Amino acid sequence: AQTVTQSQPEMSVQEAETVTLSCTYDTSESDYYLFWYKQPPSRQMILVIRQEAYKQQNATENRFSVNFQKAAKSFSLKISDSQLGDAAMYFCAYIGNSNYQLIWGAGTKLIIKP
Amino acid sequence: KAGVTQTPRYLIKTRGQQVTLSCSPISGHRSVSWYQQTPGQGLQFLFEYFSETQRNKGNFPGRFSGRQFSNSRSEMNVSTLELGDSALYLCASSLSLAESTDTQYFGPGTRLTVL
Numbered sequence: 728a729q730t731v732t733q734s735q736p737e738m739s740v741q742e743a744e745t746v747t748l749s750c751t752y753d754t755s756e757s758d759y760y761l762f763w764y765k766q767p768p769s770r771q772m773i774l775v776i777r778q779e780a781y782k783q784q785n786a787t788e789n790r791f792s793v794n795f796q797k798a799a800k801s802f803s804l805k806i807s808d809s810q811l812g813d814a815a816m817y818f819c820a821y822i823g824n825s826n827y828q829l830i831w832g833a834g835t836k837l838i839i840k841p
Numbered sequence: 842k843a844g845v846t847q848t849p850r851y852l853i854k855t856r857g858q859q860v861t862l863s864c865s866p867i868s869g870h871r872s873v874s875w876y877q878q879t880p881g882q883g884l885q886f887l888f889e890y891f892s893e894t895q896r897n898k899g900n901f902p903g904r905f906s907g908r909q910f911s912n913s914r915s916e917m918n919v920s921t922l923e924l925g926d927s928a929l930y931l932c933a934s935s936l937s938l939a940e941s942t943d944t945q946y947f948g949p950g951t952r953l954t955v956l
Contacts, residue, residue: 762944772947811940818884822945825939827897828874829945831884 729754731821732833740809741840747794748804748835750819759823760786761795761802766834767815775817806837814839842868845934845948853954859920862951864933866913872914874945875907886941887930890915891937919953927955 730753740746752761763775778786778795785793790807806813819832866873875887879916886899886901891908907917913934919926929952933945 760944764947769949770952771949772931772933774944774946777944827872827889827891828899829884829887830886830931831878833883 729756729821729823729830731819731830731832733819733835735835736748736833737836737838739838739840742807742809742811745805746809746837747808748806748817748819748837750802750804750832752800752802752821754800754821756821756823756825759821760837761793762820762822762829763802763804764818764820765792765813765815766818772818776804794799811839811841813837815817845932845946845949847930847932847948849951850949851952852952853956854922855956856924858922859905859918860922860953861918862917862930862953864915864917864932864934864948866915866932866947870934870936870946871913871936872935872937872943872945873909873913873936874910874931874935875917876931877901878931878950879927884931887917924955924956926953928953 732751750799759780761778765773765775792805794803801807816834820829848863872891874889878884888898888907901941904920909915929950932948932951935943935945937943
């Protein structure tokens with residue numbers, strides 16, 4: 728069975744600094760996708776970034792980028808120039824081609840210090 | 842395009858009652874998935890529907906059921922509510938054409954409280 732692990736329950740960063748959130752996963756599948764979702768206090772789950780396993784190039788979306796290490800099964804999220812609006816729970820999620828369901832990590836609470 | 846909508850946003854029920862939650866996907870999306878989010882168990886997959894067919898189901902008791910209509914709108918039903926069913930129920934939609942791994946976009950959720 729596939730699993731996703733986020734080992735940092737909480738992280739804090741000074742506004743305008745850079746922070747990296749960690750995620751590891753376990754799977755025997757060769758074709759899969761990885762996601763980072765953000766859930767602010769409103770509880771709306773918002774897609775941050777997506778990575779296809781077959782792509783070696785790391786995905787980027789403006790201030791958000793990932794470090795995808797397929798052999799190590801690691802998928803970290805880097806947030807540059809942190810802003811107060813980035814404060815939220817961040818969830819790492821996995822989906823394979825076989826069963827149509829997202830498998831979630833426990834989440835990391837990101838605190839931005841002004 | 843309008844996003845995923847869920848109704849109602851908040852619901853209070855008592856033990857033993859049943860509840861129906863509704864989800865309207867993004868226009869053109871044919872897949873709808875449901876997730877339960879609780880502080881203790883985190884995010885757990887309930888089921889996924891595509892073209893009115895359930896393609897996958899999570900590890901939940903039979904009290905949890907769902908369906909999808911021809912317009913892709915989906916409902917989930919929980920019968921004989923228990924205190925432990927109190928949770929945020931999230932619905933997500935995706936295009937899901939050739940690939941099963943299309944990105945899922947989420948609605949705002951329904952907060953269910955069981956007293």
